[in-house]
Amino acid sequence: MIDMPALPPYARALDMKIVDEIDGAPVVAMPFADRVQGRPGFLHGGAISGLLEIAAIAAIHRALRAKGSDSAIKQVNVTVDFMRGGLNHMTFAVGEVTRLGRTMANVEARAWQEDQHKPIAMGYMHYLIRAKREG
Amino acid sequence: MAFGKPDLGSITPQGSSFDPALVNKMMGKFGHGGFLNMEYVGHGGDWVELAIDWREDLVADPETGILASAVIISLMDNATSMSIWTKLGEFRPQVTMDLRIDYLRPSPSGERVYGRGICYHLTNSIGFVRGFAHNGNPDEPLAHASGTFIRIGDRVA
Numbered sequence: 001m002i003d004m005p006a007l008p009p010y011a012r013a014l015d016m017k018i019v020d021e022i023d024g025a026p027v028v029a030m031p032f033a034d035r036v037q038g039r040p041g042f043l044h045g046g047a048i049s050g051l052l053e054i055a056a057i058a059a060i061h062r063a064l065r066a067k068g069s070d071s072a073i074k075q076v077n078v079t080v081d082f083m084r085g086g087l088n089h090m091t092f093a094v095g096e097v098t099r100l101g102r103t104m105a106n107v108e109a110r111a112w113q114e115d116q117h118k119p120i121a122m123g124y125m126h127y128l129i130r131a132k133r134e135g
Numbered sequence: 136m137a138f139g140k141p142d143l144g145s146i147t148p149q150g151s152s153f154d155p156a157l158v159n160k161m162m163g164k165f166g167h168g169g170f171l172n173m174e175y176v177g178h179g180g181d182w183v184e185l186a187i188d189w190r191e192d193l194v195a196d197p198e199t200g201i202l203a204s205a206v207i208i209s210l211m212d213n214a215t216s217m218s219i220w221t222k223l224g225e226f227r228p229q230v231t232m233d234l235r236i237d238y239l240r241p242s243p244s245g246e247r248v249y250g251r252g253i254c255y256h257l258t259n260s261i262g263f264v265r266g267f268a269h270n271g272n273p274d275e276p277l278a279h280a281s282g283t284f285i286r287i288g289d290r291v292a
Contacts, residue, residue, distance in 0.1 A: 010203035013170075013192040037166035044167035045231045046209025053195070053205045075204050079235040 011054045014047065018058065022094045024066075026058040032088045043086025045121075051093045052080065052109040052123035059095030060105055060127060069129075073105070076126040084120040089113040091120070104128055153220045155183045162213065171209055176249060181222040182266075184251040185214045189244065200244025207248065207268050208236055211280040214252030215264035219284055222254040222262075227286055229262060234282035242277050246270045252280075260286050 007016060011028070014036055020027040030036065030051045038044030057073070064071055093111040109123040159175040162168045171193070176184040187193075187210050195203035212231055220226050242248050251273065252266040262284040267276040 008195045008197060008203070009192045010195050010206070034166055035170035038168075039228075040166075044209060045212045045234070046171075046205055047167050049208040049212075049234075050203060050205030053203060057195070074241075075238055077235065077237040078204060078208070079233060080208065080231075081233045082231050085230065 007054065008057075010050065014050060016051060016054055019092070023096070025062060025094050025096060026055070027092055027094045028055045028058060030091045030093075032086075032090070041088060043091065043120075045080070045082055048082070048086055048091065048111055048121045049078070049080050049123065051091055052095075052111055052121060053078070053125075055093035055111075056095040056107040056109040056123060056125050059097050059109070060100070060107055063097040063100050063105070064129075067100070071129045071131050074128040074130060076104075076128055078123055078125045080124075081122045082120070083122070084118065086111075086120050087113060092116070100129075102129065152224050153226060155217045155221050158217065158220070158226075159183075159185060159213075167209060168213060171206065173210065173213055178217075178221055181218060181255070182251055182253040183214050183217040183221050184249055185210060185217075186247055186249045188247050189242070194244075199241070201241045202248065204236070204238070207238075207242070207250070207278050208234060210248060210250035210268060211236060211252060211266050211278075211282075214250040215254070215262075215266050215280065215282060216252070216284060218252040218254040218264060218266070219257065219262035222257060228288045229284040229286050232261075232283045232285045234280060237279045238277070239279065240277050242268070242270060248277070249273075250280075262286075 018026045019029040036047035095109040099106040105127045107125045111121045156175045163173045250268045256263040265281040268278040
């Protein structure tokens with residue numbers, strides 16, 4: 001059972017799916033295809049960033065639900081480090097909420113391909129937490 | 136040269152000027168740039184501006200219609216990457232080392248997003264870039280970007 005509303009249109013357009021979970025956070029997978037390719041044979045950095053973003057959002061949704069919160073989130077910024085070229089393989093990503101406060105959350109997301117311990121990219125995001133207004 | 140089939144070699148030869156409009160015309164047809172339908176808007180000596188039209192399938196939050204953050208990242212990645220080649224006057228193989236985006240405000244649903252990438256310093260190995268995204272008025276940016284690219288190939292330091 002996926003503890004998150006249906007993946008957003010952007011994630012569906014890139015054929016992302018939640019395939020597993022690690023330490024309670026959803027693992028999101030994205031297949032290689034022309035639509036996510038940058039230079040020939042390699043993933044586009046923006047598509048890798050997209051996978052990191054969806055994994056981060058999935059992790060923070062899960063963490064908020066675990067607290068019984070229905071707050072919405074708003075992204076403030078993101079830094080992405082690209083460590084290895086993304087090849088013609090399935091790519092996975094998982095987010096870790098390193099701190100969930102009342103007003104903001106810090107999330108780290110990691111993307112990998114064949115070896116989970118060899119990340120191809122890391123994303124570091126800050127989100128504002130906003131209580132849902134009535135009506 | 137057959138119309139519609141530009142030869143990449145003729146627009147990125149060593150020592151001659153780099154044409155971001157023509158390069159984007161190709162990059163914008165295939166791969167992720169094609170998926171996002173990235174369009175060339177303009178360029179100067181050290182900058183390139185590209186744009187992406189709002190589209191329902193690029194949305195991260197269906198309630199608000201706000202684009203996925205990564206759409207802006209892709210836009211700034213391509214615009215800043217091309218700003219390096221534009222400043223250099225030629226193509227050189229490179230990859231993004233890191234990229235940071237600060238979102239000053241969301242890009243409204245339905246609005247076209249412009250991304251201007253600027254190369255403010257170049258070394259033999261590294262291109263230092265910054266840039267910003269806006270909805271048509273550069274004086275009202277929606278995001279700021281900064282990052283670095285590293286040259287790859289035979290002369291990486």
